[in-house]
Amino acid sequence: MNVAVEHIATDQPPDDAKARDLDYGWQSGNQIELLENGEAYFPKVFEAMRAAQREILLETFILFEDKVGFELKDILIEAAQRGVKVVASLDGFGCGELSVSFLRELAEAGVAVQMFDPASKTLGIRTNWFRRLHRKIVVVDAAVAFIGGINFSADHLGDFGPEAKQDYAVQIVGPAVADLHHFALAQSGRQVRTRRGWRRRQQRPAPWATSEEDGLVRLIYRDNVQHRDDIEEAYIHALSKARTRAVIANAYFFPGYRLLREIRNAARRGVHVQLIMQGQPDVLLAKLAARMLYDYLLKDGVVIHEYCQRPLHGKVALVDDDWSTVGSSNLDPLSLALNLEANVLIRDRAFNQQLYESLEALARNHCQTMPEKRKPRLWLWRLTVGFLVFHVMRHFPVLTGWLPAHKPRLKPIESPAHDV
Known part of the structure; x- marks a missing residue:
């Protein structure tokens, strides 16, 4: 049949x-x-x-x-x-x-x-x-x-x-x-x-809602045509406005330099920035790639936790006390440059606090925190592997662009x- x-x-x-x-x-x-x-x-x-x-x-x-x-x-x-x-x-x-x-x-x-x-x-x-x-x-x-x-x-x-x-x-x-x-x-x-009451937006909506009310939601997505960078831009914009705290929990972390710089800059100006990464990865290359970025971020005060209880698959973040995002997009070349993804942006204080308490408990009870000054170990091996992993991941979308x-x-x- x-x-x-x-x-x-x-x-x-x-x-x-x-x-x-x-x-x-x-x-x-x-x-x-x-x-x-x-x-x-x-x-x-x-x-x-x-x-x-x-x-x-x-x-x-x-x-x-x-x-x-x-x-x-x-x-x-x-x-x-x-x-x-x-x-x-x-x-x-x-x-x-x-x-x-x-x-x-x-x-x-x-x-x-x-x-x-x-x-x-x-x-x-x-x-x-x-x-x-x-x-x-x-x-x-x-x-x-x-x-x-x-x-x-x-x-x-x-x-x-x-x-x-x-x-x-x-x-x-x-x-x-x-x-x-x-x-x-x-x-x-x-x-x-x-549908009644719906109109097409002729201009891109503001990435940061100006209203002080709670319960605000915006759908953002990534395709391979006109919305290639929407999710990444939302992260960058939110971090650029961060005043007190920012928490990113992401399974596959290897973003572009602009987002890395915004994370570092937020920490430099006194924002308490925490990253929660995989400590027990299902893809070893993902952990190696993320660790290539640790020294760059740690030296400017970013706090990095590795979740070790079981594989981390989350793709969530929060900034200050009212901005959050939840969705399917990792912060790696596959999600940011190739896959079809969708997130929601949320401006809601109660939701932000609930997500913060969940991630804070995760970091406190089930993570190991990376030391600010890590001791060099097998430095030549790490340097060689790090160089290869970094450049493979960095140019991965360009390489796959050769495919049909x-x-x-x-x-x-x-x-x-x-x-x-």
């Missing part, structure tokens, strides 16, 4: 949908809830999906056939069978091991499954490494939205064991959900109707000939 799975490659906005290239402004009056790890995230998302009446839009980098993936599949099937429109956009690399039978069950129930850039293995190795759909977004009935770094896999739950990931997401209820809904609908290739770029097209795949 044929399985109706669509092939979506939306590196660039499709020609027939100019509305997909959008700048979303600040929206006020939102309720934002921090969700830490799968224990908080999955029950909220699954509850919203089970109560869906009209529509479920889902984007995820990873969906595994484990207890979380099977529960998600059952919920989506049940929703589709009761008449809810369900669109699941999956990444062809992160979801590349899903079986045909798993996808067939979804398709037969009426779930519209889309795979971003699927590719069969070559000599047993996946080749579609770069320019991934790395976003994690769920929107239900255009009434509640979830965004962050948590995939649909059991390794986001504590009972997974020592390799369980530490991560964050948010639930949003309020006017900002309309922007997330519009964005998810547009990126899924579905027809987007202009994805084309902005929707291509139906009637019956996948490989395990996607």
